[in-house]
Amino acid sequence: MTRRVAVTGIGIVAPDGIGVPAFWDLLSNGRTATRGITFFDPAGLRSRIAAECDFDPAVHGLDAEQIARCDRYIQFALVAGEEAIRDSGLDLAVENPWRVGVSLGTAVGGTTRLEHDYVLVSDRGKRWDVDHREAGPHLHRAFSPSTLASTVAERFEARGPVQTVSTGCTSGLDAVGYAFHTIEEGRADVCITGASDSPISPITMACFDAIKATSPNNDDPAHASRPFDADRNGFVMGEGGAVLVLEELEHALARGAHVYCEISGYATFGNAYHMTGLTSEGLEMARAIEDALDQARLDGTAIDYVNAHGSGTQQNDRHETAAVKQALGAHAYDTPMSSIKSMVGHSLGAIGAIELVACALALTHQVVPPTANYETPDPECDLDYVPRVARERRLNSVLSVGSGFGGFQSAVILNLPREKTR
Amino acid sequence: MSDRITVEELAELMKKAAGVTVAPEELQQQYDSGFDALGIDSLGLLGIVGELENRYGTPMPTDAEKSKTPRQFLELVNSALLAGA
């Protein structure tokens, strides 16, 4: 008898969307949160825009010590985690802590603090033999990516399997996928999962500048992120964190929990093609979708909505369109497919989890979030991208896909429970 | 530094920016073969363009990084350098 996995709590810190109500308000109204970078002086960069969170950790209950110790991306995870646990109604004090796991993703982890302290110890890049006496007291926590899962596990006193997952831009989907398998395989009953990243920093912006992956639409930040539009010219950097509480379905039902949806399939494959390049056929992403559908015991025609990776680079959106057509066949043309990166930007490792929260909300509200800024069709991207305006639709099963550096292609399937749960 | 990029300089840039060694004579022979056949990927070409822009302090045409062959590439960047001079 296979163990089924329910989503019973969600929490989020997204640009102009801190907390689930604000986040859904942004998505369902098709607003965009992209703007000129304010965190540092971006002069000299090709892309000087981003979707920033106006986030004050103190307002969200973090104390001075947590704020000092924790990098921004970990603060996001703590705040989203609080919201998700509260939302789930779980009383962790009565749960067996050895059966509670944590699986959190991040692409670039503590790089913001790593860069901050680097500037100090290197005298602004002047010396290779850096001076350790200038380093801050929490640098080692930024160095170790496991600080993310560890800090969240400590906060919620989880003692089961705890891991940080870092597969670049598929980190969020993969972290949730690992959590799903962890519960399905019986290694935990509850898993606090999701992802977080705060990559709006000089080094990370310069990184993507160097490969021209980010949009140079500096004059019109609000309309800069244009997934699937013919005039798209790169992604807009974002930041944020999302946490989902996954729970074995019977465990959730036994305590009368609200079940947002089930996670019923997850798969990831490598394209073995190029670290940043994508094929035009998207066969590996198609394979991930097919594998996830098999696990969910669903036919492709059961998919009611595709939450796209939709980064807004020329190659990604073509690749993904081809992959979805390959996997869903003619049904792809009847299936709305949208990219919330048009609104909240691309927060690297975090976005996959943010998108899964969007999927859970889409299922809850029976509303498909739109692709903002979509105006001019691209002949090579010929699916229904839900231009600019959210759409009511009967949703039972939804698919979220992601694609990342390293060639990773991941897919997650979420569906409303097939029987009434409460 | 001359105001024209030679095959020698391109070979040196390929080595520095992408880690691919091709002797200038060989590069001359493979003037019309694809960069991919020479082992230069899209990131490598971006690196070469970036290196040139930093060296000469002038932006290169955006199509330079999409050049398929050494000939195409050198013609493009040299015309840009000539126009800038």
Place this chain on the structure above:
Amino acid sequence: MSEPHPRRAAVTGIGVVAPNGTSTDTFWKSTREGISVLDRVTRAGCAHLPLRVAGEVRDFDPQSAVEERYLVQTDRFTHFAMAAADQALDDARLGRPDTDAAPFSVGVVTAAGSGGGEFGQRELQQLWDKGSRFVGPYQSIAWFYAASTGQISIRYGFKGPCGVIASDEAGGLDALAHAARAVRRGTDVMVAGATEAPLAPYSMVCQLGYEELSTVEDPERAYRPFTASACGFVPAEGGAMLVVEAETSARERGAPVRATLAGHAATFTGASRWTQSREGLAEAVRGALHEAACAPEEIDVVFADALGVPEADRAEALAIADALGTHGRRVPVTAPKTAVGRGYSAAPVLDVAAAVLAMEHGLIPPTPNVFDVCHDLDLVTTRARAAELHTALVLSRGLMGSNSALVLRLGATDAS
């Protein structure tokens, strides 16, 4: 066992790039002899730092190990990973014709705890010294934790499940367990393991905040777990990659099964809460034994985590006793990592390599530099001990609070 698992995960190939050997053979010879290679740090720009002793990989020539372009395009930790993967695939006799025929049936999973630090420091220097336009295009793919998994997948054409556990030390065992589960779920082959290269100047500065780090200057005294003079751990670089394969797949292609990954479990007890790690490690051991359907008495040797912090060493000794009962006091325990240091997530993968070799040779390698054990453990010190070994237990704990245990069995299972 009454109900053998239909898709058991076997180790069919081992590749090692370690401070004491850049091939499996040289690694085993040095490990067996108990030769410590801990030494003063010699990497450029590190001499002034208060971290004096480490396990450097000095016999590794990246230019002969990987294609020239990777020297510019990737970091040292990825060079190690590629070289170790090459060895492991050779050892498993898996070539392009095998894997090209079914690319989706071969996946890659690595653990990574420090990323491409040396590469990252160079590019940070470019950015802050010269400006953002001087950051090269390969920074975007060399610094991040997923670099090695991605590069291995692409270099060999492996399209199967790709994963990266970016965890502390215990992540190395978790990555192998992840591979075993991928095999059980239907992937034929996983190339799995971990390599680290944390000995660049800025990476070393980042580690100075670890209160468990040894700053002793004498290489022979810097890392002495389970003794009264335990003074912390010594970091290392290098690591190992394994070919983890469905036993059925290995049998079909006639590849020898060196060992099976029989059971694993992971727990968490909080960063640097070493006293609590006793309970967490014992729970992980119990979980691993349960999954392996293995009685405590069947464990023939324990490869200890051996952090070298008195409180942590005591917790580990007690955890072994808690989980294995009276057998815990009799079972030989060893920590060959005192010869090479702890390469973060790579450390337990090297231990797994050593454990497979130990079982194959019927020889428990010793724990160099450790003499007067102050815990109730049968720690193998000074010289290797001959023993008939069928089952090994490998333990790992991470600085951020993870505990992990893996049970390995020698050779193929008979149950088939």
